[in-house]
Amino acid sequence: MADPASRVTPRAGFTFDSDRVTAFLRTLESMAAGQLDERLPISPSGDALDAIAHAINVLVGELSWTGARAKKAQEEKEAQLRAAVASAEVRNGAILRAIPDLMFVMLRDGTYVDYHARDPKLLFVPPSAFIGKKVGEVLPPALAEPLMEALERASQTDDPIVFEYDLPIGGEARTFEARIVHAGADRLLSIVRDVTESRRASELNRDLARRLIARQEVERQRIARELHDDISQRIALLNIEIDIIAGQVLSEESRARLHALGTKAQELGSDVHHMSYALHPSWLETLGLVAALQALCRDASKQRNLHVTFTHRSIPSSVDPHVSLCLYRIAQEALHNVARHSQTREAHVSVACNADHIALQIADSGVGFNPSDRRSAGLGLASMRERVAVLKGQLAINAAPGAGTQIAVQIPFGSEHPRSAPSSVVSA
Amino acid sequence: MVDTKTAVIHLNEDGLVIVRIRDGAYQSLEDAKTNLMTAVAATAGSRRPLLVDIRTAQPLDADARHHYSGRTLVDSFLALALLVAGNPFGRMMGNVYLRIARPGVSTRLFTDERRALEWLIQHRA
Numbered sequence: 351m352a353d354p355a356s357r358v359t360p361r362a363g364f365t366f367d368s369d370r371v372t373a374f375l376r377t378l379e380s381m382a383a384g385q386l387d388e389r390l391p392i393s394p395s396g397d398a399l400d401a402i403a404h405a406i407n408v409l410v411g412e413l414s415w416t417g418a419r420a421k422k423a424q425e426e427k428e429a430q431l432r433a434a435v436a437s438a439e440v441r442n443g444a445i446l447r448a449i450p451d452l453m454f455v456m457l458r459d460g461t462y463v464d465y466h467a468r469d470p471k472l473l474f475v476p477p478s479a480f481i482g483k484k485v486g487e488v489l490p491p492a493l494a495e496p497l498m499e500a501l502e503r504a505s506q507t508d509d510p511i512v513f514e515y516d517l518p519i520g521g522e523a524r525t526f527e528a529r530i531v532h533a534g535a536d537r538l539l540s541i542v543r544d545v546t547e548s549r550r551a552s553e554l555n556r557d558l559a560r561r562l563i564a565r566q567e568v569e570r571q572r573i574a575r576e577l578h579d580d581i582s583q584r585i586a587l588l589n590i591e592i593d594i595i596a597g598q599v600l601s602e603e604s605r606a607r608l609h610a611l612g613t614k615a616q617e618l619g620s621d622v623h624h625m626s627y628a629l630h631p632s633w634l635e636t637l638g639l640v641a642a643l644q645a646l647c648r649d650a651s652k653q654r655n656l657h658v659t660f661t662h663r664s665i666p667s668s669v670d671p672h673v674s675l676c677l678y679r680i681a682q683e684a685l686h687n688v689a690r691h692s693q694t695r696e697a698h699v700s701v702a703c704n705a706d707h708i709a710l711q712i713a714d715s716g717v718g719f720n721p722s723d724r725r726s727a728g729l730g731l732a733s734m735r736e737r738v739a740v741l742k743g744q745l746a747i748n749a750a751p752g753a754g755t756q757i758a759v760q761i762p763f764g765s766e767h768p769r770s771a772p773s774s775v776v777s778a
Numbered sequence: 779m780v781d782t783k784t785a786v787i788h789l790n791e792d793g794l795v796i797v798r799i800r801d802g803a804y805q806s807l808e809d810a811k812t813n814l815m816t817a818v819a820a821t822a823g824s825r826r827p828l829l830v831d832i833r834t835a836q837p838l839d840a841d842a843r844h845h846y847s848g849r850t851l852v853d854s855f856l857a858l859a860l861l862v863a864g865n866p867f868g869r870m871m872g873n874v875y876l877r878i879a880r881p882g883v884s885t886r887l888f889t890d891e892r893r894a895l896e897w898l899i900q901h902r903a
Contacts (some may be wrong), residue, residue: 395867396866415840
């Protein structure tokens with residue numbers, strides 16, 4: 351029992367043993383110094399000092415508990431982040447290993463900062479010769495300049511910039527397609543694919559198509575010539591024979607029958623002539639593209655019960671025969687489609703020359719179709735595309751169900767620029 | 779009546795669940811889990827009033843205190859009467875529980891067991 355003299359009285363009515371108060375204060379100092387696991391002593395008496403001690407213990411315990419929970423939550427979040435990063439690294443690593451493309455991370459000023467090359471043999475120079483260096487220091491000037499322009503364009507848009515170029519790799523010229531995208535801050539990501547083989551295959555396909563079309567035209571020309579020079583002449587002779595015989599027979603009935611036979615022979619001759627012309631439009635060579643298209647529109651109007659208007663602007667008197675034939679065949683096929691599928695009788699054909707290309711359009715206001723529907727893409731459209739591709743031109747089909755069809759073709763001029771000629775509008 | 783390491787738990791004839799913390803018992807988080815689980819089992823599947831006698835118990839640590847005031851208490855009990863010692867420490871212990879734990883059911887402190895039982899009976903379903 352403590353000496354009454356050593357008792358302290360913090361407030362009237364409360365007296366505490368000085369040893370308890372000393373122990374209380376010592377523990378409190380320790381807790382204040384950061385020892386949050388310590389607790390103030392509580393006596394069996396359950397008096398006011400014990401109540402204060404309990405209140406402080408609880409507050410410190412809550413602080414410690416809250417801190418521990420926050421720490422645990424933070425640790426769990428960090429662990430989740432680490433797992434996510436690790437997972438992303440594994441996934442990205444797998445993607446990088448799987449794709450055959452070269453990848454370059456570059457700064458906007460053209461400095462190479464990182465790369466990935468599954469096949470290092472596709473690199474123009476070893477990594478040590480380009481990392482940290484600028485495009486102009488690594489690539490030939492003729493390539494560096496347009497590449498820098500592509501980087502600048504990519505840095506100003508969210509869309510990928512596609513840039514195609516040739517580089518000698520291992521003594522062989524190879525073609526690459528770079529897709530450059532903005533990758534945050536001043537960084538750009540360039541994914542580079544070696545497209546040499548696909549370009550070669552594409553060129554081979556185009557060459558094969560060109561040869562097939564040329565061969566087809568030669569064959570059509572031969573058949574047209576046979577029809578014109580042989581069959582047509584023989585039908586004409588047959589007609590003359592019929593006329594001669596008709597003049598010699600005495601019976602009215604026989605003469606009438608021979609005249610009817612002669613009329614049929616004339617019709618046959620006319621049909622053969624049209625067939626010959628359709629197979630090889632001789633007007634293309636003799637009178638030129640405008641006259642041939644004009645005749646085509648007129649014939650289509652007459653034979654297929656259409657109303658085809660035709661306009662032309664600045665078409666030179668002499669157009670490259672390959673270009674003329676291509677445009678003629680496309681117009682021919684398109685008008686054939688109008689008659690067969692459009693459910694309209696109205697169509698318009700126009701041809702015009704601009705500074706660097708010749709353009710043809712065939713439009714109708716019929717039922718249209720869905721160009722992305724493969725069932726709609728017949729041989730005719732495929733043939734149009736091939737013919738245009740052979741001449742390095744562009745073909746666009748603007749069509750939608752219920753909204754008509756417009757076929758637009760542009761063929762760039764070659765080195766020889768055709769002369770301009772006046773315009774006119776013709777209703778065929 | 780079920781005896782755990784730190785408490786004696788039973789359902790009385792008035793349909794109240796009674797939890798008496800043993801004299802001088804210190805309850806860890808595991809003890810709190812065991813006691814609460816046993817108290818829930820004593821409800822026999824009905825929400826009932828709960829009396830917890832902490833008159834002679836040691837103060838709770840934060841973990842155990844938060845466990846006692848969690849979702850399980852609200853889901854299984856209608857009201858909570860805390861029976862505390864009539865001295866300043868007992869009242870402080872009860873008040874601290876109410877202030878910090880903030881149980882989601884009606885809760886009152888009592889120093890008299892008879893009055894606590896009367897109050898709980900009013901909260902039967």
